[in-house]
Each structure stands twice: as C-alpha cells, then as structure tokens.
Amino acid sequence: MKLDRRQILLGSAGAAAGLVLPGTAWAQTPASIGTFPDGVTADSVFVGLTIPLTGVFSGDGGDLKLGYELAISEINAGSESAKAWGLQGKGVLGRQIRYKVSDTEGKPNLDVQSATQFIQRDKAIMLAGSVSSASAIALEELGSREKVLYMVGIAGSNDITGKNCQRYGFRSQQNAYMAAKALAPVVAKALGKNMKTAFLVPDYTYGHTVYDSFAKFSKEQGWQQVAKEVVPLGTTDYSSALLNIANSGADVFVNIAFGADAVASTKQAEQFGVLKKMKLVVPNLSSFQDKELGAEIMQGVYGSCDFWWTLSDRYPLAKAFVDAFVAKNKYHPRWGAHIGYMQTYLWALTVERVKSFNPVEVIKAMEASKEQPYETTIGKVYFRAEDHQMVRPIPILRGKAPAEMKGPEDYYEIVDVAEGESVMNPPGLFGCKLGPYS
Amino acid sequence: MPSWPALASQAFNGLALGSLLALVSSGLTIILGTLGVLNFAHGALFAVGAYAAFVMLQYTQSFLLAIAVGCGFMLVLGFLLERLIIRFFYGRPHEDQILVTYGIGIVLVECVRAVFGGNAQRVPTPSWGQGATQLGFLIYPTYRLQLIAIIATLLVGLYLVLYRTSMGLVVRAGIENPGMVGILGINLRRTFLLVFAIGVVAVGLAGMLYAPVVAVTPDMGANFMAQSFVVIVLGGLGSFPGAVVGGLIAGEIVSLTSAFNSSYSEVMLYALMALLLVLRPQGLFGSEGRV
Numbered sequence A: 001m002k003l004d005r006r007q008i009l010l011g012s013a014g015a016a017a018g019l020v021l022p023g024t025a026w027a028q029t030p031a032s033i034g035t036f037p038d039g040v041t042a043d044s045v046f047v048g049l050t051i052p053l054t055g056v057f058s059g060d061g062g063d064l065k066l067g068y069e070l071a072i073s074e075i076n077a078g079s080e081s082a083k084a085w086g087l088q089g090k091g092v093l094g095r096q097i098r099y100k101v102s103d104t105e106g107k108p109n110l111d112v113q114s115a116t117q118f119i120q121r122d123k124a125i126m127l128a129g130s131v132s133s134a135s136a137i138a139l140e141e142l143g144s145r146e147k148v149l150y151m152v153g154i155a156g157s158n159d160i161t162g163k164n165c166q167r168y169g170f171r172s173q174q175n176a177y178m179a180a181k182a183l184a185p186v187v188a189k190a191l192g193k194n195m196k197t198a199f200l201v202p203d204y205t206y207g208h209t210v211y212d213s214f215a216k217f218s219k220e221q222g223w224q225q226v227a228k229e230v231v232p233l234g235t236t237d238y239s240s241a242l243l244n245i246a247n248s249g250a251d252v253f254v255n256i257a258f259g260a261d262a263v264a265s266t267k268q269a270e271q272f273g274v275l276k277k278m279k280l281v282v283p284n285l286s287s288f289q290d291k292e293l294g295a296e297i298m299q300g301v302y303g304s305c306d307f308w309w310t311l312s313d314r315y316p317l318a319k320a321f322v323d324a325f326v327a328k329n330k331y332h333p334r335w336g337a338h339i340g341y342m343q344t345y346l347w348a349l350t351v352e353r354v355k356s357f358n359p360v361e362v363i364k365a366m367e368a369s370k371e372q373p374y375e376t377t378i379g380k381v382y383f384r385a386e387d388h389q390m391v392r393p394i395p396i397l398r399g400k401a402p403a404e405m406k407g408p409e410d411y412y413e414i415v416d417v418a419e420g421e422s423v424m425n426p427p428g429l430f431g432c433k434l435g436p437y438s
Numbered sequence B: 001m002p003s004w005p006a007l008a009s010q011a012f013n014g015l016a017l018g019s020l021l022a023l024v025s026s027g028l029t030i031i032l033g034t035l036g037v038l039n040f041a042h043g044a045l046f047a048v049g050a051y052a053a054f055v056m057l058q059y060t061q062s063f064l065l066a067i068a069v070g071c072g073f074m075l076v077l078g079f080l081l082e083r084l085i086i087r088f089f090y091g092r093p094h095e096d097q098i099l100v101t102y103g104i105g106i107v108l109v110e111c112v113r114a115v116f117g118g119n120a121q122r123v124p125t126p127s128w129g130q131g132a133t134q135l136g137f138l139i140y141p142t143y144r145l146q147l148i149a150i151i152a153t154l155l156v157g158l159y160l161v162l163y164r165t166s167m168g169l170v171v172r173a174g175i176e177n178p179g180m181v182g183i184l185g186i187n188l189r190r191t192f193l194l195v196f197a198i199g200v201v202a203v204g205l206a207g208m209l210y211a212p213v214v215a216v217t218p219d220m221g222a223n224f225m226a227q228s229f230v231v232i233v234l235g236g237l238g239s240f241p242g243a244v245v246g247g248l249i250a251g252e253i254v255s256l257t258s259a260f261n262s263s264y265s266e267v268m269l270y271a272l273m274a275l276l277l278v279l280r281p282q283g284l285f286g287s288e289g290r291v
Helices: A003-018 A059-078 A080-085 A107-119 A133-146 A176-191 A206-219 A240-248 A260-271 A287-293 A309-313 A316-329 A335-354 A361-368 B003-034 B044-059 B063-084 B095-115 B141-161 B166-176 B178-183 B188-210 B221-235 B240-260 B261-281
Strands: A044-051 A098-102 A125-128 A149-152 A194-200 A224-231 A253-255 A279-284 A303-306 A375-378 A379-383 A394-400 A413-419 B132-135 B139-141
Touching: A044 A107, A044 B003, A059 A080, A059 A125, A059 A335, A080 A316, A107 A133, A125 A224, A125 A335, A125 A413, A133 A149, A149 A335, A149 A361, A176 A206, A176 A279, A176 A303, A176 A316, A176 A413, A176 B132, A194 A206, A194 A240, A194 A260, A194 A309, A206 A224, A206 A279, A224 A240, A224 B261, A240 B003, A240 B240, A253 A260, A253 B095, A260 A279, A260 A287, A309 A316, A309 A375, A309 A413, A316 A335, A316 A413, A335 A361, A335 A375, A375 B178, A379 B044, A394 B240, B003 B044, B003 B141, B003 B166, B003 B188, B003 B221, B044 B063, B044 B095, B044 B139, B044 B188, B044 B221, B063 B095, B063 B240, B095 B139, B139 B141, B141 B166, B141 B188, B141 B240, B166 B178, B166 B188, B178 B188, B188 B221, B221 B240, B240 B261
Parallel strands: A044 A098, A044 A125, A125 A149, A194 A224, A194 A253, A253 A279, A279 A303
Antiparallel strands: A303 A394, A375 A379, A394 A413, B132 B139
16 A cells, blocks of 8 residues: 555545544545556546456347447547536546456356456456356455455346445446346236246356346236246256146246356256247346247247337437447347446536546546436436445337337337336345445 | 156156267267367357358258258368367367367357357258157157258268267277377378367268257357267267267256256256266276276
8 A cells, every 4th residue: 555645634624534533534535445456547447347247147248348338439539429428638537447357157156266366467447247146246255355446247146235235336227126126017917917927047146036036026016937947057958847837827038147158048948838929028137038949939929128229219429329339240239238337427527527547536426416416328317325226217118029029129119118216126135235345 | 746648758758868969979989989089169159050050051042952061061070170279189178279279279169259249140050950840749840850851861970970980990090009000001190180180070060950940049059069978978988889878868957857857857866967977987988997
C-alpha cells in the first residue's frame, strides 16, 4: 500500500474525527483498497472478463462476450451511444478500458483462478462475467475478499442477491423470484388456472431456486405439481426423466434446464411426445434456445428473460444497442450480450458520477441509485441498497409460430413487461447480509 | 414405490439407453482392445461425427446418405490420424498415448468451434423416425426404437469383423509380437491402420446417430467420453462384448434409479463402478493383465 503525506494527514484527521464521532467516521472511503489506485494508470484501467466460451454455457458465453466488447469499444471511442448513456469524452474518466477474456468453461474453480490472475497480474479495477450462478457466487466472494468490484453476468439464482450476496457484487438480471412472480400470472392467464405441472430441474443453485420460486408462484395461481425430476448439470440423455414426465399426466412442462441442457432436454421432450401433450414453460429462456431448437418447437412457449431485441421499439438506448450489435456481429443480440453491455455501461456511468474508480465510492453510488436511477436499454432502473439486486422491468415472451415470424430472428412476441417494483422479493427474504466495504 | 408400469417403462428405456451407450463405447473399446491405445480423443471424434452428419445433411437432405458420406469422412480422418500421429505411439507408454490423444481431442473440438461456433446446431429427426410409438402402456420415441435395431445390427457386424475374421487375430498377434507377425509375411501396418479407422468410424457413427437426439455442440463429446469409460470399466477394458453388456447395465442402472429418484441416477452408476473395481477390478468380461 502506497501512502503519501496527504493521505496520512487525511487518515489521522479521520482517526481524530472517529474519536469525536464514534461509529460514523469510519464509513470514510479508504484511499487505497483492492486494486485501487494501483490499477488506475494515467490513461487506462483494466477489466477482467471471466466467460465460459466452451462447455454447456458456451453459446450464452459467446453472446455475453460480444456485449462487453461492444460496450467497451463504444465507451473507448466516446461514441454517440456512450454520450447517450451520459458518459463524457472518450473512455471512463478519460481512461481507456483495456480488457482480457478468460475462458472458464462454466467451472467456478476456473472462474476464481482467472479472476485471481486478473487481480494480481493485471490489477483489474473491475471483474465481470459468468453464465452459471455457481460461477457468479464464487466470483462475488472473490471480489469481496479482494475488494474488487464484480458486475454479475448471466445468473438467475436467488442466492446471488440472497444468502450469498456480497458487498462487491451487483446483479442486473432479475432473480428467480422476480422472474417467477412476473411470469406465473401471465402464463396462468394464457394457459388457464388449475393446471398440473411437471418440472425438470437441473441439480445446482440455479435450478433449485428457480424451481422453488416458480413452484411457489404457480401454486398461487392454482397450479398443482405432479412430477419433479432433478437431473445433473450437463446431462446428455434425459430419456429416463422424460419418461416419468410423459407419464405424469401433467398439462404443463416447466423446463428449468439452461444452455445446451435446455436444448437437449427440450428436443428429447418433443421426441417423447411431451410437447404435444403439454404446454412448455421456461422460467428463464436461454440465449439461443430459439435458434437452436427452431420455431417449430419453440412456438407457444412462455418464458421470461433479461432482454429481447424488439424492446428497441420502446427504449431509444435499446435501439442504439441492437442496431450497433447487428451491424458489428451480423445477428440480433440475445440477453447475454445485453447483460454484458448494460453492466459495463452502468459501471462506467457510476465511476463518472463519483469521479473515481475507488470501488467503495462506486458501490455507495450504486447503492444510492434509487434516488438517481439509471436511464438504460430497459428504461429506468436502480440497484437496491439492501441486496444489490437491480429493480427493473421484466419482459415476458411467447414463442411465435413460424408463420407469425416477420424475420429470421423474430422468434418471440413480448406479451408483457412486468414492472420491477411489483415483483421484488422483500430484501431479507433470502438471507442477504452484505459484508463490509473495506 | 413406483408402479409396475413405471418400472417396466424404465426397464425398457434402460435397454434403449444402454444400446446407445454400448455403441458410443464400442469405438473406444475397439481401439483399446485391439491396438492397446487408450483414445482420449474419443469424445471429440463423437462430436466430429455429429457435425459430419449435420453438414452432410445440409447437402444431401437425406439422413441415410448423410450417414454414408459421414462414415467415409470419418474413415479418412481415422486414416490420417493413424498415419500422421497414432502409429508412432503404439510402442509408447499409456501416459504418452493419453497425452497425445487428449491433445488431438482439443484440436478437433477447437476446429469444430472455429468453423461452426459454440451454439447448438439443429439435426432434425429423420422423416422415417418422426413421432412417438405406443407400446402397450408405454409411449416411446419412434427414432429411439429404430436405433435399438440399427445399433444391434451394427454391433454384431463390428464384432464379426473384428473377432471372427483373421484381421482381428492379426492385430492381437501383432500387438504381442510385431516382429514375428512381420516374419510371417503379414502387413501389420495396414491392419493397424484399418482397425484404428474402424474404431474412429464406430464412434463417429455413434455421434451421427445420436445427433438428432442430443444438443449438437462442439463440447458434446465430453460427457459421452466419461460415460464410455464407465461402460468399458464395467464391461472389462478392451472387451467388445464387455462394452455391450456394460452399456446395457449402465443404461438399466440410470433408468431404473430414475424410477425412484432421477437425481441419484448418475451417482448410482459411479457407485456401481466403484463397487466393481473393488470386487472385480478387471471388469465383467476383462481378463487380468494387459489390455
């Protein structure tokens, strides 16, 4: 830790104030913490991205990566989009963002290994990434231990802003509770009350919390569970679980599997005749599930997600994002890309608000964002101070039939956009206790 | 306690799942049992097979034709791998073979990813395998039913070629004593080449037949490779009949456990493998000593 005379004087002044005002003065922001200020050079800062580019989540990971890269290039260039978000000049506080991407295969141990390297070797001022909730939890813990801000990537488990929440982690994606609370009334209205449900649940934190939340809110709609099949993450053949589901007499098949698992299980469900007998509901749709399975299978499916590209009709920043992304990558962005894009901008915007890369100041400003909400690709949003969950609107989608599609990637109709405040869990419900700032 | 129809359904599913596992493992066991090479590129070759079917299907629009051309492609790939790399490793320790085949696997998977990207590709069920068939109280996907028959035929064919012709004999003798086999005037090089390529075609074919069922992604082979190892350990390393029986047992274990609680199905599989390793380390059909 490098200290100059000014900081020592400031520190002793703080200590003196602490003697006078016990309990309040130590909330002062430390002048040096984590990789700050070492990671801030005169002209650049480093951001470490831990993303699964191989494995079950590689599709979502690839999309997520392109989202970060688009935001970083726009911010570095001081583009019109960056100005529209409210950023000044080129870069963040005049510093260019340097970044590296590490392929973490969706394995939490590799996430931690790469992120540690980013912190120690590259002095990363911010970490971002993850597709799996298990990875996000590991990275949040690392960020809080090392005092480096971590902007959560794709991760839907309640635990991330619940029992595993951390002072240094912020999530923009809706949690399982919010998604289920927003989705259940819409599907119950569309498919009917008093339905019988069969669940396919991947056996990790994401699967279990999404199941808990959707089971709770669908029950409130009069739905009754008749089967629950828990399967390991990365299962290739779902036949034995699907056989039980096919014979369960359910009306609705709730498939919680994510990524390539969602594709394999849905494809096999179709072959088992499950999709003929039952309506498909996917609490959190995977990024490329539409394209990978095709509209023939995905038509009529109900699900929620972080972002769908036709939201560009409603929000100017979404239009700028979708247009720029399509121009650069030749396909329409999925919500993976959107999370990467939005989280990068939110961090940059907060840094410019507080005029410092000091993570403690950035965290405090994000926690205070209810008073000064961010104008984003999904309208006005803010992070909740109590658990760092973003309060945000949630799009509910319905898969279009091939004949309804107006273009090759027009897979979904947005049937509803649930208002954020109305679907939030009470802050303490999942046992969140944010740790100390320093 | 699940009902009898539920148990019977799962027992039947175990047979279907087991036959698929047997086919997936057959390529691994052919190369191990005859050439003595533990092929860690097995999973990657499975994925390459699935992608071969995907590409050929775009051009031919016929599943059978796609498989035929795909097999030709796998045969050529097998020839190339053997000639350029594997043949230098027959006499080397298992560790070297594992390292080189593992490396081949990584290169193959990354080549697939570079060409096709990370997203799952769509390989539709062939027109003759669409829909589900009612079998008494059980509804089962038609394609999977057909696969049982196709796989049974393929496995019998492979067995006859490898173990009931002079080729299999030559290979096994050649591994034991290449000098003597050479003195007898037999071209060992060509036989090894052919057997390796047959092993590659077998695993590639498994990938092609499985492509309409699973998510076709570059990394799809990783799990199948793990399962294949369980199957050949159960059946006995390098034993072809062992791989078939091991596959069927693995299928039944996974399926019947699911009748009670699907979350335990894989655990039970590994538990059985551990138990067998303690009680009969050479596997059901394996012999003690070298493989």
